Amino acid sequence: MKQIRTRFAPSPTGFLHVGGIRTALFAWLLARQNNGAFILRFEDTDQKREVAGARKHLMDSLHQLGLDYDEGPDIGGPFAPYTQSQRLANYKIWADKLVASGRAYADPYSIDEVQAYRDEARANKQAFLYRNHRPETPPIWDGLRPLRFKSDPKPYAWTDAVMGDLQTGPEVIDDFIVMKSDGYPTYNFAHIIDDAEMEITHIMRGQEFLASVPNYLNMYEALGLTPPIMATMPHVMAENGNKKLSKRDGAKDVLDYIRDGFMPETLRNFIASLGWNDGTEQEIFTTEELVAKFSLDHVQRSGARFDEKRLEWMNGTWIRGLPLDELAVRVAKYWPDEAASTSSEYKLSVLGLIQERLKFFNEIPELSRFFFIDLPVNPELISGNKQLKKFTSYELLGWLQTARNEIADSNFSAADLTDRLNRLLETTGQKPGVLFSLIRIATTQSPASPGLAETMALLGKDRCLERIDSQSTHLA
């Protein structure tokens, strides 16, 4: 059996959002699952749209998501180069073939003339077809005019690995441009040549190309090539509205998610779940499971909406599933500045306490800051507390002093603190909701914290007593 070869072929015009990376992920999964090859190719035939730094950014995105490619612009491979602007000679050969066989001709019209035809079609509420204006005696192609495909309009029926059986009539076939007047090929032509020369077996691409497929089929015929298997992915839609996810509408760079502390495992799991499932009710998939279970015929035909809440939930699940020491390695650069001088043992303990409430790594500073520095006393924490605001400062101060005395000679193990805190409930006659809230606010100056005893144990006696004293001074 022929080796399965898939490719991801972006144009270096910007970053990759979730919709874009999904196409890459599916192509990667199919290759890995079949022991095939995954290829990266840059489609840079429109120099005007090129964005500086986009190539590197694209490769970084793939690397950071763990979608390693076997052949590509930077690493080469048996069919190098993998950048279209470096393959101009290849396209020229095939274009000449087309001319020689009478299947391509120079476009004699000016841009304005073609536009006039287009406007006319639009005014008549018809689809524009260039071939309705196909010149009878086109000039010799000199490379300065666009070269057009002389299409052979006919109906097509084909099978898309995702969409199933599809068919169209001859009215969608047209004389599209093969070579632009600047000497570069169009995507429509170049990708066909490259995929053939690079022996690509499966083409995955977005739904926006579906309408062009019959034209490609027509071109494959004219070139005497066998089309690869085509798999059309439904769109990933933006959270609001009915539009597909796009940079214009604020789609986020996948690298931003990585930067915010979403794990690659999560991203792979989540992005795969947008439009694919294995037919069961499983939600969490390791990448190994994804590779083993992925299949094109389980890819959804309808568009999927991107839901960031679900992403956060999934990342939290992945974070909780990680061994503490491994999590520590991953979050190393997410600690607040104030943690710089603390030991890794201390940070590991903090991490142990906040692991279960972490949704993404960037939340670490706000969740952990009070473990590293003394936050200023914030009176609103008490005045805004439903339980505490009913009491006078005098009452609160009294309980705080009682508490201070009780814990002053504790060994500050979590167990001992728990005992003493329980004892305090009896001596003060207060509910935990009152007493513990008070102590928690005093020792953390934060609206929320991990369990009180564990938090205090980790903070240590000196810090706790000092903070209780600061709070007391404010109440007095």
Added chain:
RNA sequence: GGCUCCGUCGUCUAGUGUUCCAAGACGUCAGGUUCUCAUCCUGAAGAUCGCGGGUUCGACUCCCGCCGGGGUCACCA
């Protein structure tokens, strides 16, 4: 407008003719776990399967029409 794809809880999905007055997950709400936040557990609300016709003993599942949404009709990909 032509062509084309899609249409199950707010969201992601399960469901390929009789087991579905439709299942799971996220989110939401309520309760429990000696404080908060989170986790975990329990429960609730939430889709007349876009609408209307067929076919069939039986349809979310097949067929037709309609409606709604998307895509495309570039010397962009």
